[in-house]
Amino acid sequence: xxxxxxxxxxxxxxxxxxxxxxxxxxxxxxxxxxxxxxxxxxxxxxxxxxxxxxxxxxxxxxxxxxxxxxxxxxxxxxxxxxxxxxxxxxxxxxxxxxxxxxxxxxxxxxxxxxxxxxxxxxxxxxxxxxxxxxxxxxxxxxxxxxxxxxxxxxxxxxxxxxxxxxxxxxxxxxxxxxxxxxxxxxxxxxxxxxxxxxxxxxxxxxxxxxxxxxxxxxxx
Amino acid sequence: xxxxxxxxxxxxxxxxxxxxxxxxxxxxxxxxxxxxxxxxxxxxxxxxxxxxxxxxxxxxxxxxxxxxxxxxxxxxxxxxxxxxxxxxxxxxxxxxxxxxxxxxxxxxxxxxxxxxxxxxxxxxxxxxxxxxxxxxxxxxxxxxxxxxxxxxxxxxxxxxxxxxxxxxxxxxxxxxxxxxxxxxxxxxxxxxxxxxxxxxxxxxxxxxxxxxxxxxxxxx
DNA sequence: CGCGTGTTTGATAGCAATCAAGTTCTGTGG
DNA sequence: CCACAGAACTTGATTGCTATCAAACACGCG
Numbered sequence: 001x002x003x004x005x006x007x008x009x010x011x012x013x014x015x016x017x018x019x020x021x022x023x024x025x026x027x028x029x030x031x032x033x034x035x036x037x038x039x040x041x042x043x044x045x046x047x048x049x050x051x052x053x054x055x056x057x058x059x060x061x062x063x064x065x066x067x068x069x070x071x072x073x074x075x076x077x078x079x080x081x082x083x084x085x086x087x088x089x090x091x092x093x094x095x096x097x098x099x100x101x102x103x104x105x106x107x108x109x110x111x112x113x114x115x116x117x118x119x120x121x122x123x124x125x126x127x128x129x130x131x132x133x134x135x136x137x138x139x140x141x142x143x144x145x146x147x148x149x150x151x152x153x154x155x156x157x158x159x160x161x162x163x164x165x166x167x168x169x170x171x172x173x174x175x176x177x178x179x180x181x182x183x184x185x186x187x188x189x190x191x192x193x194x195x196x197x198x199x200x201x202x203x204x205x206x207x208x209x210x211x212x213x214x215x216x217x218x219x220x
Numbered sequence: 221x222x223x224x225x226x227x228x229x230x231x232x233x234x235x236x237x238x239x240x241x242x243x244x245x246x247x248x249x250x251x252x253x254x255x256x257x258x259x260x261x262x263x264x265x266x267x268x269x270x271x272x273x274x275x276x277x278x279x280x281x282x283x284x285x286x287x288x289x290x291x292x293x294x295x296x297x298x299x300x301x302x303x304x305x306x307x308x309x310x311x312x313x314x315x316x317x318x319x320x321x322x323x324x325x326x327x328x329x330x331x332x333x334x335x336x337x338x339x340x341x342x343x344x345x346x347x348x349x350x351x352x353x354x355x356x357x358x359x360x361x362x363x364x365x366x367x368x369x370x371x372x373x374x375x376x377x378x379x380x381x382x383x384x385x386x387x388x389x390x391x392x393x394x395x396x397x398x399x400x401x402x403x404x405x406x407x408x409x410x411x412x413x414x415x416x417x418x419x420x421x422x423x424x425x426x427x428x429x430x431x432x433x434x435x436x437x438x439x440x
Numbered sequence: 441c442g443c444g445t446g447t448t449t450g451a452t453a454g455c456a457a458t459c460a461a462g463t464t465c466t467g468t469g470g
Numbered sequence: 471c472c473a474c475a476g477a478a479c480t481t482g483a484t485t486g487c488t489a490t491c492a493a494a495c496a497c498g499c500g
Contacts, residue, residue: 061355063359071358127351131304135293143285180361403446403448410448411449
């Protein structure tokens with residue numbers, strides 16, 4: 001699979017941002033697990049000692065209300081580490097956006113292999129990034145307009161992508177649930193951004209930023 | 221100061237939820253610092269090795285947009301630990317809501333004194349709680365109505381309080397910026413909840429829950 | 441007691457949700 | 471390779487919630 005090979009090289013690029021020893025250990029001590037589209041990776045009350053890294057595919061974390069309203073907390077792509085949020089009592093789950101392969105390891109095992117302080121530094125870094133991202137997300141949900149939300153989202157996706165042509169692993173509903181909007185509003189804003197020649201969607205799940213400055217301006 | 225003494229005893233109650241050694245060490249190795257109302261506790265690019273615990277008073281973390289729109293990420297009260305989010309590049313700050321006393325310690329010092337793995341467990345716990353709270357906040361901002369937001373907020377405050385009569389350390393503007401609403405909407409919802417005999421505000425910054433079941437229902 | 445800040449209340453406007461069709465995409469089977 | 475069915479997405483009309491603008495009120499501090 002050429003696709004898989006490309007993704008592994010993306011991992012390696014991202015790995016440079018992490019303490020090298022630990023991502024190495026993750027692939028050494030981690031177990032590879034495959035998940036189908038929409039399959040649950042973890043739910044309530046599961047063992048909290050596990051840590052995950054995306055090898056290929058994509059993951060979303062979601063929180064639900066009793067009447068079905070849904071909020072997506074984050075999307076994780078190849079190379080991303082997640083699972084820190086698993087405390088004693090978390091009422092949300094992680095699901096595969098599409099067919100996905102993960103590396104799963106016990107924190108304890110990594111701590112023994114790499115040393116507690118290396119693990120501590122690694123976790124602290126991952127956590128700080130996560131909390132930082134969350135703060136951005138809070139600002140987006142609480143204070144941005146629909147247009148700013150969609151612009152911010154496309155920029156975020158573009159910045160995380162390696163190619164000019166950005167592939168989205170999620171559909172409009174997932175975008176809407178991430179941005180706190182309806183699917184219709186997301187669609188309208190995307191259309192608007194295209195009409196303004198700021199982005200171009202050759203396909204529903206693929207876009208190119210044609211005017212980055214304008215997109216940044218619109219994302220505030 | 222009788223007031224200060226009451227707060228210290230609240231700390232002790234909360235301390236039971238944390239690994240005892242570490243909150244103990246925090247008070248042993250931490251330095252007490254006082255902050256005036258609205259004073260900045262940390263801002264961009266400061267040393268990230270510090271960890272904080274509120275002794276008395278209250279703290280908010282905020283993120284700003286260039287045009288002045290503001291989002292409050294969290295409120296911290298006596299006993300709460302914060303500062304995990306301080307990575308290399310955080311673009312938000314923490315400020316004292318009112319006159320506040322904090323314990324400040326270096327994580328490194330705590331790690332040396334208590335052992336890396338004890339620190340790791342402590343940080344992991346604090347982080348998991350923090351991320352969990354953030355997920356709730358994301359759901360609130362992205363998917364709840366104004367009424368649900370205010371109801372959720374009052375419940376959260378009531379649950380964290382020790383007395384029947386709950387004291388709010390913040391004004392309406394801070395509530396609004398926490399909930400992603402305007403000050404006027406917060407005010408209207410509070411009035412509405414009072415009219416429905418669900419809560420009662422003897423003062424602007426003090427309330428009692430008179431119908432908890434109804435409040436829970438409204439918070440979804 | 442009076443001033444200023446913070447809060448409530450009222451009237452109106454506007455953005456995004458909802459309801460309702462259409463249209464395009466995607467994958468499947470002939 | 472094309473035709474088709476279902477899903478996903480777009481577009482349109484309308485409603486409704488919350489923001490905005492404006493003014494009155496009340497609380498807290500000197």
